[in-house]
Amino acid sequence: MEDLGNGSFEVTDPDNAGLEFSGINAHVDSVYLDINCPDGSDTAYSVNIYMTDAGHALYTKLSDTEIVPKLDESKYIRVHLQGDSEKISIRVNNLKEGQAYDLKAELNSGRPFIFRWWRVIALILLFGLIYFFRPGSPVYGIIFNAADIRQLLVTGVFIIASVVVFSGITYLFRIENRGSNDTWEQYSYLAQSLSAGHTYLDIEPPAALAEMEDPYDCALRAEVLEKAGETYVLDYAYFDGKYYCYFGVVPVLLFYLPYLMLTGKALSTAIPMMIAIALFIAAAFWFIAVLIRRFFPQTSFGLYILLSCVLVAGSGLTYGAAFPVIYSLPITLGIAFDLLGISCWLSALKDDGKLRKAYLLIGALFIALVIGCRPQLAIAVFLAFPIFRKQIRDRQFFSVKGLGNTLCIIAPFLIIGIGAMYYNHVRFGSPFDFGATYNLTGFDMTHRGFDLSRFGIGFFEYLFQPFRVALQFPYVFSTSPHLGILTDYQGEVMNETFFGGFFFFNIFGAFIFRFAGCGKDLKKKGLFSFTLFNMIFGLIIMAVDIQMVGIIYRYLTDFSMFLLIPAVIIALSLMENMTAANERRRMLVWIVTLSMLTIAVNYYILIAADRPNSLYHYNPLIYYKFKYQLFSFLSIR
Template sequence: MQYIMFVLGIVFALLIWKAVNKYNLFNKYNKYVVLVVMSLLIAVVLEIFTFNYSAFAGKKTEHFALDIATDNGQWDYDEGNNVINKSTAVKDFKSETNNGSITYTAELEVNGVVSDIDVILDTTAKTVEGQLYYKDQSLTTEYSKIGIDDWKIIKGLPASGHIKTHFAGKTSMLKILLKTDDANAIKNIRLKVNYPKNFNFNLVRVLLLALLMTFIGVVYFTTNKKQMGWKMFTVALLIQMVFVLGLFMINNATFDENGKYTGENYSSEIDVYNELTLALTQGKVDLNGVNTQSKAEEQEEIEALQKLDNPYEWKQRAGMVYKWDRAFYNGKYYCYFGIVPVLFIYLPIYLITGILISTKYVNIFLILLAVIMMYKLALTIADKWYRKVNPWIVLGTMACFVNVSMLLYCVNGAKFYEVATVSALACAIGGIDCIINAFEKNKTKKKLLLAGAILMALSVGCRPNFALASFIVLPLVLNGLAKSGGFKKTKGKRRNLINYIKAVFSKKNITAIVVFAVPYVIIGMGLMYYNYIRFGSIAEFGAKYQLTVYDTSYYKMTDLSKLPIAIARGLLMPPTVNSVFPYINAVAESSNYAGYLYGISYVGILANPIMWLIVMLPWSLKRGIKKSGYRGFAIAGTVMGLFMCFFTTAMGGISLRYWADFAWMLFIPVIFVIFDLYTRAKERKIEKYMFIFLGVLVCATVVMHMLMVISPSCSSLNNAVPEIFYRLRDMVVFWK
């Protein structure tokens, strides 16, 4: 019966689609309204029949349910038939307490065919870890463990306690192990065998499926449109921002003891940026005496650090109380993260409201700002491209820009680490956009050039390694000034070079050059002064004085043995694919590096399907990119991206958060390749096939990141908010 229902749902969905086409409803009525209604109907039909097909299975001939009281091991046979001997159903039950946790073990004599098992617990525990063992007709001598390594029973989510089994023939014995902490002991264990999965109409799944079908329909209706205007791009941007906000909300969702949703918690501990805010209001830059209960105790901690042979060695600080991940120099704590977010966000809000803003709010604000900047930059490049590109190609490029940049992984962290990176990213991309728009034909818009220079310089004040980003805009500035200075190509490379330099530094460009240089000089001098008053050096940002997991003063750019690691992990390493939701995970493996290497999970940038197009860059540099006049910009993005990849690995280590430093740089040339490929295909009348090809790459990239961003290898969602993670799992894995 259940499989008939599964097929029936698909058949009904096809009939609805066929009826809409047969009666020509798209032409008789507003096609978008018809599309939405049809999508909702199909989603509802699939939800009722196909996605809930297991609920139609019905009870097996042999079924039973029983309750076990954990305080005394007594059990009651609740309902069912004679599949078991009522007097010996529970062969053994015991509970053991060890190191603050309790393990419950129940052995059941079944002697029947088992197809479904449900475990329902009476406990205040948010999650309970479970293991299931069995004996069947093929395994009779000893228990065999089921192949679920991460079985967790979630409070308020009954489906998490359901297991669909595939044992051989009749099952003789079942053994269930449940583990929780002793503060949340289990009062009662209810076991149900061979009861079908409960029918669960998942409204979220219905709406998401309807939205997906509506989106596909809208793409189909508008594929051949030459332009869609700002409305479509605004809608796309809003959808992207809603997704980012949704990811942010589920990472901070809270649930009560019964597993019911109670809201979100966006508060965070006072961190280094909050401390720097307080320090600046006191007229100093060190963090001593702020965010501490006792200055005397803090001074004792500092004196203890100073007595160590090397306070920057983690193990020497074991057992000591001190401020983690601060710079420590001459008996004072400092913030070695860029000061710009404090000056422009934390400090103004504190001075106006007297409130130290939560870093979680700052982080999500900056991420949304970076998303806007990415969409705007992609749109700017499309506008400057010498041929019109299909708007859907531009929208797909925008979506990939956000995903490939690793920006979504910064939503999961929401700490000051991410604030430093994302603020630098937003400033750099905004600066590039301003500089591109500053040069128009033979004119220079000095206000935009000034804004671009300010933003690029500020990015260094957010994260010092973003000084490399300024080399990306150098070809834009030089070429723009050359055109404004009247440069024209002539015969002879030497003569061209001389004429180019003369055009760049012509009298006409003096004002523009000053406008571009002044922000770098002023902001640079400010940063150098800030460094000097802290560490006695204008070039030291405090990186080598970190109280973190390693003495970073020993990191060297000349350590070329990290180059293969940077290439493999930063560029080439594909994600792991397995059979467990969410199926795609980042990688964590040994590097065989003979020394300390900070590393978390990672995925190579070129693992993104859309990034495969970078192999076409040499081809495009000689064609479309050359004609558009942005060849130097594309090359600079590639070179700086590769250099930043090595720099980040050599001086920081391995983390997807670090990938946000360079991933966006490597995507910039890919933007041009995408536009060039589409333009060439259009000229050769194969636009349709290129549209499909690029669409597949875009969808594969977006889906890959949607799955990976919630995976345990990249996110703590499964542990921090299991109610959300396992609801997402059950929504996707409907056949479980």
């Protein structure tokens, strides 16, 4: 680097840019480094320190680190050397040749205390929540009462706060910084197509695809298109020479098409995504309230709020909030409709055993809409059998006197099902073909087939894969990179970047393993089959995902809700059956601890740097604020 004076340097050799201290002959315990580019364009600079000390006469490289010009906390680097150092070199790795930079470096300058208001507020909120939910909190001594105005107000605060938090996640991950691509805009294109009176997308596929015998062969497709000088759009369904959107059409009919007709503009997916998340949050609090009111009336208000928060945090909403694009929306809207439908059906049960037809109808409508969002999630319709088990036995369904009840549930599925089948037939010539197999993706889905051996890999990854941790921020890392899962399976394993299985994201789910011990009590309450069906459905959805695609991080959202619901029921049952005060206290400690861990893990994983949709890439300054201003107490740097 050429010294321009006044602390300014011009980069002449980017591979060896930096500063060197020589003739130190003293112990060094810290390095201060400030770097600034005049145009302020760079968020962070990668830095390496090369040191000598009593045990190293030659330069030895220390771990990679970085300096963030806008964050003073990042400019102070603790070093742990042995004895005195004769010289130290500081290498800055991502400087531009010919560019002038302002550099300032000092040794043993001391680290000042830096006060940040936002950090104080964040810690007050965090410790306030921990204090509110601690096992000794008085909220566990208040019986849940949905008619109590004070409880309703507190519940409303938590619902609104949850929506605000998820909206904040979407804002922080800055979807606008990711640009736009045709894959993510499928719903907007489909809305335009439907408004024009057809179902194919108005984007012309490359001519070379029509000449291929198997256009779904990924490697061959890439080779053919490269030779033809053409490109295709990833994750579009290609059929009979046209592009189609295989993702469920209901979000388009509910959001994109009305918005297009009213404004003439395309709708950002972040908006319907936040609506779907808000619906799920409201449904989660409603579901837990209905469950407690009907089956566990002695449950405390504190447990009601806590378990509602667990269901919200653990069902995979954080992925969708951080990545609000077409991949996330149909799944999130699907589980929201499922939970709303289940809650309606539970609310349809009167104390005298009769049924509220309005709740039957609305619940069926919600779950029927899932067919047009994420078809496999519509398996929730079969929860009608355990929910209405007694009423079915009493001939309130499937009989002349139960005709009205039966029609309330069947009619929405007939109407929406016929519509979905017609839509499929128009596109792909079959009422039962949703088009997913025609996806132009990273493997040939038309020849995916069925292989029992995939279940071993899939169930382990989706359920039991531990986190990968290290003593480097953010301390949690992906267990496998894209298409890089470790296995001896000699076949094609499709996977995207993965972070861990259900039971590590949702340690609260461990209550499932107490199912057998709660069986007798659950049978008395009429919840045994409902609990069992949810677990089975979660595993069935998981199995479908494994066979159809593979190990995909967002697919945890498909089944997590179905596994958390049984865990919540079992936890409530265990708590209710603890008669001795010390036993109840011990069980409460377990529930609170596992709940808090579940909530913390699901939110903390958002700052993982190797996520495909990470803060590190899309909003790096916020990422470094977390590192240097909020979690600096964990750092040994």
